[in-house]
Amino acid sequence: MQINKTIALSLLAAWATQPTMAAKKQRAKADTSRPNVIMIVADDLGYGDLECYGAKNVETPNVNRLAAEGVRFTDCHAAASTSTPSRYSLLTGEYPWRRPGTDVAPGNAAMIIKPEQFTIADMFRSQGYATCAIGKWHLGLGDRTGEQDWNAPLPASPADIGFDNHYIMAATADRVPCVIIEDGMVANYDESAPIDVNYYHNFEGEPTAREHPELCYNLRSSHGHDQAIVNGIGRIGYMKGGGKALWKDENIADSITGYAVNYIKQHADRPFFMYFATNDVHVPRFPHERFRGKSGMGLRGDAIVQFDWSVGEIMSTLERLGIADNTIILLTSDNGPVTDDGYVDRADELLNGHSPQGPWRSGKYSAYEGGTAVPVIVRWKAGGVKAGATSEALFSHIDLLASFGSLINARIPKGAAVDSKNRISTLLGNDRTDRPYVIGMANNHVLSVRTKQWKYIEPNDGAKTIGWAATLNGERVETGNSPQPQLYDMQKDIKEEHNVALENAQTVFDLQNVLRRERAK
Ligand code: NG6
Numbered sequence: 001m002q003i004n005k006t007i008a009l010s011l012l013a014a015w016a017t018q019p020t021m022a023a024k025k026q027r028a029k030a031d032t033s034r035p036n037v038i039m040i041v042a043d044d045l046g047y048g049d050l051e052c053y054g055a056k057n058v059e060t061p062n063v064n065r066l067a068a069e070g071v072r073f074t075d076c077h078a079a080a081s082t083s084t085p086s087r088y089s090l091l092t093g094e095y096p097w098r099r100p101g102t103d104v105a106p107g108n109a110a111m112i113i114k115p116e117q118f119t120i121a122d123m124f125r126s127q128g129y130a131t132c133a134i135g136k137w138h139l140g141l142g143d144r145t146g147e148q149d150w151n152a153p154l155p156a157s158p159a160d161i162g163f164d165n166h167y168i169m170a171a172t173a174d175r176v177p178c179v180i181i182e183d184g185m186v187a188n189y190d191e192s193a194p195i196d197v198n199y200y201h202n203f204e205g206e207p208t209a210r211e212h213p214e215l216c217y218n219l220r221s222s223h224g225h226d227q228a229i230v231n232g233i234g235r236i237g238y239m240k241g242g243g244k245a246l247w248k249d250e251n252i253a254d255s256i257t258g259y260a261v262n263y264i265k266q267h268a269d270r271p272f273f274m275y276f277a278t279n280d281v282h283v284p285r286f287p288h289e290r291f292r293g294k295s296g297m298g299l300r301g302d303a304i305v306q307f308d309w310s311v312g313e314i315m316s317t318l319e320r321l322g323i324a325d326n327t328i329i330l331l332t333s334d335n336g337p338v339t340d341d342g343y344v345d346r347a348d349e350l351l352n353g354h355s356p357q358g359p360w361r362s363g364k365y366s367a368y369e370g371g372t373a374v375p376v377i378v379r380w381k382a383g384g385v386k387a388g389a390t391s392e393a394l395f396s397h398i399d400l401l402a403s404f405g406s407l408i409n410a411r412i413p414k415g416a417a418v419d420s421k422n423r424i425s426t427l428l429g430n431d432r433t434d435r436p437y438v439i440g441m442a443n444n445h446v447l448s449v450r451t452k453q454w455k456y457i458e459p460n461d462g463a464k465t466i467g468w469a470a471t472l473n474g475e476r477v478e479t480g481n482s483p484q485p486q487l488y489d490m491q492k493d494i495k496e497e498h499n500v501a502l503e504n505a506q507t508v509f510d511l512q513n514v515l516r517r518e519r520a521k
């Protein structure tokens with residue numbers, strides 16, 4: 001009897017996860033004008049951090065498989081070398097330097113993208129897609145900076161800019177509030193521990209990491225990150241309360257991946273757009289125990305393994321539901337890599353010959369290529385994307401909005417996504433057409449222009465390295481700042497070591513004109 005009951009229960013469970021007949025029928029004649037689109041956006045994952053891009057000391061089997069089944073880009077760029085401006089561009093199709101207030105945001109910033117602005121989520125929604133944002137947000141919440149009441153529904157959220165659902169971190173894991181926001185409210189809210197957040201003043205009785213480093217039992221700060229202590233880790237900003245709603249860093253990947261998997265299951269029968277932005281591999285790197293020691297590079301490498309696991313969960317869910325082939329998976333990162341970004345996690349010491357930025361110079365924050373050169377992999381079987389292809393086409397995140405828009409026949413309102421151009425054919429690997437130029441923005445707003453051959457960095461008098469002790473391959477992060485105009489021949493000098501501006505005055509002039517014209521738009 002007991003056995004029969006067990007068998008019956010397991011049969012029932014198996015049946016419950018089976019696609020229904022109607023769903024099967026619908027999936028059989030997949031509509032390639034309305035594929036699902038999942039954008040997997042890693043955080044601070046470098047061009048060289050994945051095995052299929054030459055990573056050492058870490059295995060990324062799921063991403064390898066994605067690349068083996070799709071097209072892998074070798075010359076794709078984010079619009080900026082830090083998170084908020086890069087993500088702003090990704091979601092709006094507008095360069096961040098056109099809009100003040102798009103710099104790295106505190107956790108209590110108001111919504112940076114205003115409800116009236118058109119976003120990639122609005123675009124998908126206009127074509128009947130279900131839309132969701134999961135994971136790292138870092139684009140502000142609520143309508144007024146510093147005045148959010150985290151104990152009540154927020155008056156402005158991703159719901160106002162096209163996302164039907166969201167399950168997000170307000171900013172980054174190193175910034176308060178350390179809670180997940182689900183559909184405009186703190187998830188798992190704990191009434192016994194009201195939340196308060198302040199980026200200027202501490203709350204009475206709350207210990208800080210600056211005064212009590214001994215309370216940072218999970219990770220010590222190497223720079224900054226010395227204000228609120230949550231889960232034994234110092235953060236940027238002060239916070240009190242939260243109780244059981246406070247996240248545990250080691251569970252963030254599980255909870256956002258779990259949300260994504262459920263979302264896919266619930267939306268298997270209609271087209272959906274999912275913005276899946278991982279916390280990995282941003283600081284504080286504190287992956288779940290089961291990933292510890294799984295790379296040869298300590299916590300940063302283990303966070304890459306955890307990222308790969310999230311990708312695998314999403315892929316296998318799609319496969320189980322029979323919707324993998326008509327789902328476009330685009331995998332990328334928001335900006336270049338960094339090793340020491342303010343916590344003592346030995347990321348730099350444990351590289352052992354691994355190059356997070358691949359062949360490029362410098363990384364996150366920089367005007368050099370390492371700041372914005374990011375991995376991009378696109379898989380879409382039903383749409384004919386060739387398995388195992390490589391594309392050297394010069395490409396930019398800025399074009400994703402218009403490219404996907406053209407694919408799903410969306411109309412983009414006049415004046416919206418002004419910088420985004422339709423390059424869907426290149427994105428699907430059908431041609432290798434280079435973007436005429438790609439514009440990148442460094443940490444201090446210095447702009448650079450890349451063409452397939454040249455890289456121009458405009459002159460500026462900013463610091464040569466990033467002020468805090470961030471390092472990369474034993475060096476401090478180089479910003480690429482110079483009072484002289486810089487021009488590099490990328491065909492001969494991929495490492496940007498020989499400034500050839502003086503010998504190529506006409507090219508410098510032409511690229512300066514590109515920036516002049518773009519700024520005047
Ligand atoms: C810096 C932080 C860094 C990281 C970065 C934003 C310090 C010393 N450094 O100010 O840790 O949070 O901001 O990173 O606090 S980003 O990927 O979200 O842009």
Ligand code: CA
Pocket residue numbers: 043044082083282334335
């Ligand atoms: Ca980032």
